[in-house]
Amino acid sequence: MTILSVFWGGDSNHDFKEPGANDLRSPCPFLNTLANHGYINRDGKHVTWWSTTTAIHNVYHLSWFVAGLLSLSGVFTGLVMNWNPFWFDLGVLRTHKSYLVESDASLTRGNWPGNNWEPDETLVKEILDKASSPVGLGHEGFAEHRVAQEAKLNYKVGVIRNTIGTGNCGIIIPTIGRGSDIPEERKISPAWAKSFFAEGRLPSDWSRQKHLVTIDAVNTATSLVKNQMEKIRLDPKIK
Numbered sequence: 001m002t003i004l005s006v007f008w009g010g011d012s013n014h015d016f017k018e019p020g021a022n023d024l025r026s027p028c029p030f031l032n033t034l035a036n037h038g039y040i041n042r043d044g045k046h047v048t049w050w051s052t053t054t055a056i057h058n059v060y061h062l063s064w065f066v067a068g069l070l071s072l073s074g075v076f077t078g079l080v081m082n083w084n085p086f087w088f089d090l091g092v093l094r095t096h097k098s099y100l101v102e103s104d105a106s107l108t109r110g111n112w113p114g115n116n117w118e119p120d121e122t123l124v125k126e127i128l129d130k131a132s133s134p135v136g137l138g139h140e141g142f143a144e145h146r147v148a149q150e151a152k153l154n155y156k157v158g159v160i161r162n163t164i165g166t167g168n169c170g171i172i173i174p175t176i177g178r179g180s181d182i183p184e185e186r187k188i189s190p191a192w193a194k195s196f197f198a199e200g201r202l203p204s205d206w207s208r209q210k211h212l213v214t215i216d217a218v219n220t221a222t223s224l225v226k227n228q229m230e231k232i233r234l235d236p237k238i239k
Contacts, residue, residue: 009051011038016201019044024091025200027102027109027116030171031074031090032200034059044090049075060175061208066215070171073101091117103161105149107142107168108197123149124198128190136187138177139221142169143228163222166229170222174213183217184224 014037019025024044025032031052034040039055040047049071056067077100078088096102096112104111107127110120127145131137146165150157157165176196177186195203231238 009040009046009048010034010055011042014038017042024089025117026090026093027106028093029108029119029196029200030056030060031093032117033196033202035090036200037202046087047074047090048087059202059208060213061211062171062175062213062218063215066171066213066218077101093117101164103157103164104153105146105157105161105165107145107149111153119198119200124194127197128193131188131190131193136177136179136189137193138187139169139173139184139224140228142173143225143232146225147229147232162226166222166226167218169225170218170220171213173221173225174217175209183213184221 016036017038019032019036019042023035023042025035026044031040034052034055035042035044035047037059039059040051049068052071052074053064053067056062056070057064060067062070074088074090074093075085077092077095078084080100081092081095082088093102094112094117096104096116102112102116106116106123108119108123109116110123126148127137127141130141130145133141146169150165172188173186174183176192177183177188178192180186192203192206195201
């Protein structure tokens with residue numbers, strides 16, 4: 001592997017390929033999908049900020065600013081855990097620390113110290129059930145699911161962790177949701193939810209959003225999820 005290939009990452013063939021026994025994957029389905037399709041290194045190793053940022057922008061059409069911020073979480077984790085400012089391995093993102101991005105109450109992954117990088121069948125089924133409504137999975141379903149996962153913990157999720165968790169939903173909804181020109185109102189079909197959350201695969205009919213997904217769209221979708229979670233906590237009958 002050359003220095004140039006490490007810097008750019010990935011390969012020219014973007015067919016789906018399941019990870020091998022020695023390949024590394026993270027708790028993030030978005031990143032795992034990029035690796036499974038070769039947009040970043042398929043083995044999940046020597047992943048750079050530039051290769052991740054470029055892949056997130058090109059595949060998901062998130063703005064360069066948002067893509068760069070997301071990539072920084074990997075770089076920061078690699079730096080504090082391995083003292084490596086140049087690249088990180090997807091496996092290091094499994095690390096559970098108060099100051100790192102990985103956290104409990106994930107949408108589809110188990111909690112640390114268990115397996116927090118492969119899909120949890122029960123959690124995937126629960127979120128796919130919420131996507132099975134006629135309109136698909138939107139901010140209401142994400143909010144209900146997150147409240148349910150947080151209720152299983154023996155501690156209250158803090159402000160920072162809650163922001164990270166709802167922020168994940170705020171990225172997912174406008175990026176892979178469809179059916180509306182208003183980003184925060186988009187819904188994710190059951191087939192697409194299964195493809196991303198359970199298989200780490202781009203749907204066969206995938207195409208990125210026509211318009212750039214901006215930080216404003218992400219923040220608005222995040223606020224919708226956060227507000228809906230508060231409503232559910234105050235009145236559990238609200239779904």
